[in-house]
Every structure is written in structure tokens, then in C-alpha cells.
Amino acid sequence: MITVVGYDGSPPPPPAAERLAGAALVVGGARHLAAVPVPAGARTVVMGDVAQALDAVDGADGDVVVLASGDPGFFGIVRALRSRGHEPEVLPALSSVARAFARAGLSWDDALVVSAHGRDLRRAVNACRAHPKVAVLTAPGAGPAELGRALFPQSPRSFVVCEDLGGPNERVTRCRPAEATTRSWHEPNVVLVLDDGRAVGERGWIAGARPGPSSWALPEDAFEHRNSVVTKAEVRALALARLGPRVGDLIWDIGAGSGSVAIECARFGAAAIAVERDQESCERIRANVRAHGVRVAVSRGEAPAVLEHLPDPDAVFVGGGGPEVVRACASRALRGVVVALAAMERVRPTLDALAAEGLTAHAVQLQASRLSPLPGDVHRLAAANPVFVVWGERDAVPPPARAAGPSRRPQILARLPEGDT
Structure with missing residues (x-):
């Protein structure tokens, strides 16, 4: 029998103590093994190398107890045991996330929970940029x-x-991100990242991040814009399909205009940065962001120079700028770039710019005609200007690291021009 026992700092309850007393092998972190009564004749394995510990479980002769923090079925060891064909009995304790929100005095059914343990930190950071309550x-x-x-x-x-929730060194500290960078922190820890203005969310019906939008490719009149400078809904629909915004992603919207693409990406749960070069456009984007109730960072500056201040994106939409801007975006994009063009002569240079940075490039012309009423209860088709959508996709193999000076820190934001958020 394999029993997974969750430990939260409290004495093991009777069922867990019974399994421990009869175990031939006990596996767990050093602090767990030191905290519970391990029988004198039992073999112990410290779970530093998880694969090695699982090998010991596979070859065990007798009952096994695996000690794990909190709820072992929540980002825990249960998944790894099941993947090896084991069917463990699980005796969970209070999860560290539940305890953390209790210490903060907050509900957490509307919280997004992400793990940076053995995973890419940037995805957790992007989730924190986009969502108001993240553990x-x-x-x-x-x-x-x-x-x-x-x-x-x-x-x-x-x-x-x-x-050290539940442990002898438990400490709960409220601080700002800048202060967190100046202190040393004890392991293990959980960080709640909160937007104070939205930390008490509305009551919902589903736990975790809210469901995605019920509709997208919103009509142009859903956004304040200047002289119809807004990406048309039909073009935006294809752009969103190629960008694939999702929780944990960061999307750039370059030459953002009204910010419509960035806002739609944010509605899908992605972090988004809208880049525009003039103050009036930036203010218009901020107004649209507020109207749609999402989070979009706004950076005022001229591409490609302004891009040096931004963290690496998963995908980029380019609504304005020539091949130099497209290539600069393609050199940074982890997944792909989408470009909207009005002039046919710009398609070939854009394809070349994407290919030069190792992306597989495609192009399509979109021509939409919308039904428009005429007198007499009849209609005509009103043709919109054709638009070329060019996109490049990065192969699954990650590209080589971009050459950078010694002070370059791609995943840490320097202050954006204007300090706009």
C-alpha cells in the first residue's frame, strides 16, 4: 500500500499516524521526515530528486508512506505517482494556498493559482499582470x-x-513589489499578488479565473477611435485566432491606435501591452481599457526603440510600422507575429522580415462586405477596404537566446516611457 500523507505543521491525525507506524519506507522532504514520528525500522528517502524518490517507491518491499506539503493532490506528488501506475491512498492536510488566503482574510474561489515551482516564472508573472487575485x-x-x-x-x-505556513517560522508580510526585492525570504513560501482595487471579486459560479468572453471581434463602435483608425472586426477576428491569447501569455499591440487588439487579448486573460507614439492616442487607449474593465499596460514611444523597455512577448500584433518594426518584433516573439497591412506592396517586405527571424510566414487578403439598408426595406452589400493579414509562426523548438549586453534582463521590466500603466 502507498499512502500519501499531507503535512501542514499539525500533528498527524490518527489515520496518518497509523500508516506511518506500519510503513517499511517513508519518503519526504527533510523537514517533513524530521517533523513526524517515523518508525525505527523504516527506511527513509529524502525527496530531493523526485525521480530518484519515485524509483525507491517503485521498488519498495512493504507499505510506503510519502510525506508532502499541504494537499498532495494540488500541484503535488499524487500526479507523479499516478503517472507511474500507482493508486495511492491520499490523506490531505490544509493546502498552503487555502491557509495563505485565510491569513489574508480573503475569499479565494475567484483567485487564479499558478505554480512557479520547476516551471517558467514568466508565465506566472504574466498571470499576475493580467489578473487581480493570484496565488x-x-x-x-x-x-x-x-x-x-x-x-x-x-x-x-x-x-x-x-x-513557512504552519511551521515554527511562520510569518505573513504585506508589502509592495519594490519592497519584496530588497528582503530575504524563508522557504517555503506562497505569494498572494493582489490588485487592491479588485481583490474582493464578484460572486461567481466557477472557481479560478473567470471564463473567457462570450463574444470577441467586437464591433468598431465598442471602442473610441479617431477617424475610423481602428482594426476592423473581421480583421481582428483572424488576428486573435493567430495570436492565440491565453492566461500566462504576454501580447504586444504595436501601433495600437484604439487599443482594440490589446483589449480583446486582455479579455481572454492574457497580459497585454499597447504601444503608441503620441499622447492623445495613449489617452484614448486608456479610456477604452477602462470602459472594458481589463488591464492593459500603455507604453508611449516610437517602435522599434521603445521595444527595448518591454518584456519578451509570446505574440505580437503589428498595426503600424514598416519591415524594421516587424523584424524587431519577430526577433523577440516567442510564438508568432501578426501584421495587418493596407498596401499590397508591403506584403513581400513583411514576409521577408518574418522569414529573416526564423518564422514560417503566411499571408491572406481579407475582403468583407457588410449588409447595409437601403430605402424601401431592401439592402446592399457595402464593401470595406481589403486588408492583407500576414503572420509568422515560430517552430516548436525555442529560438536561440537573443544577443544582449551584460545589463539586459529580458524578463524584468525597466520603467516604460511615461511610466504608463
Whole structure:
């Protein structure tokens, strides 16, 4: 029998103590093994190398107890055991996330829970940029200080750092991201990243991040714009399909105009940055962002120079700029680039710019005609101007790291021009 026992700092309840007393092998972290009564004749394996510990479980002769933090079925060891064909009995304790929100005095059915433990920190950071209430399961090198450096100053947030929950060194600290970068933190810890203005969310019917939008490719009149400078709904629909915005992604909208593409990406749960070169356009984007109730960072500056201030994106929409801008975006995009063009002569240089950065390029012309009423209860088709949509896709193999000077930190935001958020 394999029993997974969750540990939250409390004495093991009777069923867990019974399994421990009869175990031939006990596997767990060093602090777990030191905290519970391990029988004298039992073999112990410290779970530093998870694969090695699982090998010991596979070859065990007798009953096995695996000790794990909190609820072992929540980002825990149960998944790894099941993947090896085991069917363990699970005796969970209080999860660290539930305890952290209890310490903060907050409900958490509307919270997004992400893990940076053995995973890419940038996805957790992007989730924190886009969502008002996020719990981050941390790891050495991906903890409160690293989160603080990535989020300060463009994403105003507050942190609740919960160290050694349930243990002898438990400490709960409320601070700003900038302060988190200046302190040392004890492991293990959980960080709640909160938008104070939206930390008490509306009552919903589903746990975690809210469902995606019920509709997208919103009509142009859903956005304030100048002289019809807004990406048309039909073009936006294809652009969103190629960008594929999702939770954990960061999308750039270059030459954003009204910010419609960035806002639609944010409605899907992605973090988004809209780039425009004039103050009036930036103010218009901010007004549209407020109207749609999403989070979009706004950066005022001229591409491609302004891009050096931005963290690496998963995908980029380019609504304005020539081949130089397209190539600069393609050199940074982790997944792909989408470009909207009005002039046919710009298609070939754009395809070449994408291909030069190793992306597989495609193009299509969109021509839409909308039904328009005429007198006498009849209709005509009103043709919109044709638009060329060019997109490039990165192969599954990650590209080589971009050459950078010694001070370059791609995933840590420097202050954006104007300090706009």
C-alpha cells in the first residue's frame, strides 16, 4: 500500500499516524521526515530528486508512506505517482494556498493559482499582470523578490508573502513589489499578488479565473477611435485566432491606435501591452481599457526603440510600422507575429522580415462586405477596404537566446516611457 500523507505543521491525525507506524519506507522532504514520528525500522528517502524518490517507491518491499506539503493532490506528488501506475491512498492536510488566503482574510474561489515551482516564472508573472487575485506557488530563484522585480513598477500590486505556513517560522508580510526585492525570504513560501482595487471579486459560479468572453471581434463602435483608425472586426477576428491569447501569455499591440487588439487579448486573460507614439492616442487607449474593465499596460514611444523597455512577448500584433518594426518584433516573439497591412506592396517586405527571424510566414487578403439598408426595406452589400493579414509562426523548438549586453534582463521590466500603466 502507498499512502500519501499531507503535512501542514499539525500533528498527524490518527489515520496518518497509523500508516506511518506500519510503513517499511517513508519518503519526504527533510523537514517533513524530521517533523513526524517515523518508525525505527523504516527506511527513509529524502525527496530531493523526485525521480530518484519515485524509483525507491517503485521498488519498495512493504507499505510506503510519502510525506508532502499541504494537499498532495494540488500541484503535488499524487500526479507523479499516478503517472507511474500507482493508486495511492491520499490523506490531505490544509493546502498552503487555502491557509495563505485565510491569513489574508480573503475569499479565494475567484483567485487564479499558478505554480512557479520547476516551471517558467514568466508565465506566472504574466498571470499576475493580467489578473487581480493570484496565488503563486514559489521556488528558490522564483520567489517574492523575483516576482517583485518583474512586476515593479508597471503593474501596481500588493503582496502577501506567507512563509513557512504552519511551521515554527511562520510569518505573513504585506508589502509592495519594490519592497519584496530588497528582503530575504524563508522557504517555503506562497505569494498572494493582489490588485487592491479588485481583490474582493464578484460572486461567481466557477472557481479560478473567470471564463473567457462570450463574444470577441467586437464591433468598431465598442471602442473610441479617431477617424475610423481602428482594426476592423473581421480583421481582428483572424488576428486573435493567430495570436492565440491565453492566461500566462504576454501580447504586444504595436501601433495600437484604439487599443482594440490589446483589449480583446486582455479579455481572454492574457497580459497585454499597447504601444503608441503620441499622447492623445495613449489617452484614448486608456479610456477604452477602462470602459472594458481589463488591464492593459500603455507604453508611449516610437517602435522599434521603445521595444527595448518591454518584456519578451509570446505574440505580437503589428498595426503600424514598416519591415524594421516587424523584424524587431519577430526577433523577440516567442510564438508568432501578426501584421495587418493596407498596401499590397508591403506584403513581400513583411514576409521577408518574418522569414529573416526564423518564422514560417503566411499571408491572406481579407475582403468583407457588410449588409447595409437601403430605402424601401431592401439592402446592399457595402464593401470595406481589403486588408492583407500576414503572420509568422515560430517552430516548436525555442529560438536561440537573443544577443544582449551584460545589463539586459529580458524578463524584468525597466520603467516604460511615461511610466504608463
